[in-house]
Amino acid sequence: MVGEEDKPRIGDAMRQMGAEPLLPVEKKLIAWSLILGIVLLAILIWTGNASLRVER
Amino acid sequence: MAQHAAAANSAAVAGPTHGWSEDWLAVAAGFVVFAAAIAFLFGGDLLGWAMSPRLWLEIGKSVRPGSQAYAHVAPVLLLLATYAFLLVMLTIGAALLRANIGRFAASFTILFWLAYFCWVLGSYAYIAATTPGDMQRFGIGWSLRLTGESGYVIALLLGLAIANLLPNFATWFGTAARPELYIKTAIVILGGTVGVKAAEQLGLASTVMWRGLAAIVEAYLIYWAVVYFVARKWFGFSREWAAPLASGISICGVSAAIATAGAIRARPLVAVMVSSLVVVFAMVELLILPFAARALLGDEPLVAGAWMGLAVKTDGAAVASGAITEALLYADALARGIRYDRGWIVGTATTIKIFIDVFIGVWAFILAYIWTRHIEPRRPGDELRGGEMWERFPKFILGFAATFLIVLLIGLHSSPPVLASLNAAMDQANVFRQLFFVLTFFCIGLMADLRVLWQEGIGRLAAVYVVSLFGFVIWAGLLISWIFFSGLKPPLAG
Numbered sequence: 001m002v003g004e005e006d007k008p009r010i011g012d013a014m015r016q017m018g019a020e021p022l023l024p025v026e027k028k029l030i031a032w033s034l035i036l037g038i039v040l041l042a043i044l045i046w047t048g049n050a051s052l053r054v055e056r
Numbered sequence: 057m058a059q060h061a062a063a064a065n066s067a068a069v070a071g072p073t074h075g076w077s078e079d080w081l082a083v084a085a086g087f088v089v090f091a092a093a094i095a096f097l098f099g100g101d102l103l104g105w106a107m108s109p110r111l112w113l114e115i116g117k118s119v120r121p122g123s124q125a126y127a128h129v130a131p132v133l134l135l136l137a138t139y140a141f142l143l144v145m146l147t148i149g150a151a152l153l154r155a156n157i158g159r160f161a162a163s164f165t166i167l168f169w170l171a172y173f174c175w176v177l178g179s180y181a182y183i184a185a186t187t188p189g190d191m192q193r194f195g196i197g198w199s200l201r202l203t204g205e206s207g208y209v210i211a212l213l214l215g216l217a218i219a220n221l222l223p224n225f226a227t228w229f230g231t232a233a234r235p236e237l238y239i240k241t242a243i244v245i246l247g248g249t250v251g252v253k254a255a256e257q258l259g260l261a262s263t264v265m266w267r268g269l270a271a272i273v274e275a276y277l278i279y280w281a282v283v284y285f286v287a288r289k290w291f292g293f294s295r296e297w298a299a300p301l302a303s304g305i306s307i308c309g310v311s312a313a314i315a316t317a318g319a320i321r322a323r324p325l326v327a328v329m330v331s332s333l334v335v336v337f338a339m340v341e342l343l344i345l346p347f348a349a350r351a352l353l354g355d356e357p358l359v360a361g362a363w364m365g366l367a368v369k370t371d372g373a374a375v376a377s378g379a380i381t382e383a384l385l386y387a388d389a390l391a392r393g394i395r396y397d398r399g400w401i402v403g404t405a406t407t408i409k410i411f412i413d414v415f416i417g418v419w420a421f422i423l424a425y426i427w428t429r430h431i432e433p434r435r436p437g438d439e440l441r442g443g444e445m446w447e448r449f450p451k452f453i454l455g456f457a458a459t460f461l462i463v464l465l466i467g468l469h470s471s472p473p474v475l476a477s478l479n480a481a482m483d484q485a486n487v488f489r490q491l492f493f494v495l496t497f498f499c500i501g502l503m504a505d506l507r508v509l510w511q512e513g514i515g516r517l518a519a520v521y522v523v524s525l526f527g528f529v530i531w532a533g534l535l536i537s538w539i540f541f542s543g544l545k546p547p548l549a550g
Contacts, residue, residue: 013323013325013326014297014516014517015295017294017296017297018294019292020288020294020295021269022288023430023431024291025259025426025431026284026288026295026428026431029281029284029426030281030284030285031281033243033277033278033280034277034278034281034282035282036277037273037274037276037277037278037281038278040273040277041270041273041274041278041536044267044269044270044273044540045539045540048266048267048540
């Protein structure tokens with residue numbers, strides 16, 4: 001059983017957080033997510049305009 | 057730690073060790089209500105006794121049954137029946153969750169009546185009357201014009217007051233304070249309402265769903281990447297904190313934060329704290345965004361609905377924001393002589409939110425793959441399993457899909473009189489959907505002990521949330537909603 005005083009506190013956990021520079025794989029994840037997202041949104045806008053016109 | 061928030065979130069993080077999960081329980085409870093409502097099509101009136109508030113000035117006339125067939129029964133008896141129905145159903149649920157049923161029944165009783173009181177108060181004429189006609193009918197010269205949905209906000213504020221002023225009382229509610237269970241049940245019931253709307257206006261419903269795909273792209277690929285970058289680069293958070301935080305702010309609040317923390321093997325503390333933060337900010341959004349939508353998007357009801365689904369985190373807050381937004385915008389439209397068909401704004405917000413939810417498991421799997429392969433390779437014997445995707449999948453969505461499809465299929469093959477009966481049946485179910493909403497919001501308030509969260513040092517996490525949410529997520533959501541939904545209008549009522 002963990003006592004109240006033994007519970008991890010967020011402040012302590014954050015102070016213990018070490019510096020972690022962005023790895024190349026994280027940069028790739030961010031960049032490719034954004035690129036893919038913008039491309040897919042453009043496709044959705046185009047297909048929506050082209051094929052799903054509704055009465056406005 | 058905010059005791060009650062942490063306790064609930066810890067339970068969610070740990071997941072069920074025995075018995076049913078909350079997701080499956082929500083499906084079962086939602087289906088009980090849905091099945092009873094559908095009986096209306098076959099001549100049964102199994103839910104007509106359920107009581108809901110109406111606009112009132114005299115407390116004796118503040119509630120009414122769903123069906124005129126029960127109008128002669130004393131309101132007190134019907135109120136007790138409404139309470140007893142939920143008590144029995146949810147106590148069985150508590151037993152299936154292996155909770156202490158005596159304790160649950162006692163807590164739920166107080167929870168129910170406090171939340172119901174808020175619901176009724178929200179329909180007080182001076183608070184809720186929206187049209188000159190209503191004010192004339194009640195002989196009042198002014199009203200806050202907040203609509204009956206203000207009951208949700210009142211419930212939220214009462215819960216918040218209890219959490220922060222009477223923390224021991226808030227903790228006492230214990231296992232009965234289950235906002236996730238209540239909102240998931242409400243969403244399963246809501247599937248039928250959205251289904252009947254879709255059957256009536258298939259073309260518009262298909263368009264809303266197609267455009268809803270944009271929400272998935274935006275939440276997972278754009279929001280997540282930006283928030284993760286902000287948390288890592290600007291605020292110096294470690295990967296363990298940044299990934300669940302990005303999911304919590306970008307995707308679907310609590311569920312996504314928990315799924316992501318599990319996928320990257322973050323400590324339980326991380327998921328608990330991020331989840332608590334999500335609940336607090338969802339509450340702030342709920343109190344602000346519907347009124348912002350009223351000010352900015354009065355002529356674009358479906359843009360407003362999509363915006364609530366995209367910007368407001370947690371299912372409960374998003375769907376309820378849609379409901380409040382609908383009430384506010386429809387009331388303003390009515391004052392201009394436009395009477396829209398009910399349910400389209402809340403339906404759009406729900407569709408968007410559900411679409412986003414569907415991919416939580418997939419996203420958790422992708423993150424787990426990247427983390428195990430490229431960032432923190434797992435130990436032998438702890439490899440990624442395909443089944444993890446299913447484990448992370450929010451099962452209550454299956455309930456929503458089932459009620460939606462059942463009603464849609466019935467509606468598409470029905471004559472106009474049968475479709476009208478189907479509409480009436482879903483209106484009966486809707487009483488319980490609204491009741492589950494108000495329970496949800498009371499519980500969300502109960503779980504937000506802001507003082508203790510602040511003492512825990514949540515400020516730095518909150519800073520990321522504020523910068524990401526108010527600096528990017530809300531505005532990007534508004535832009536995308538505008539691009540995809542502007543010009544689409546709900547159909548006019550009958």
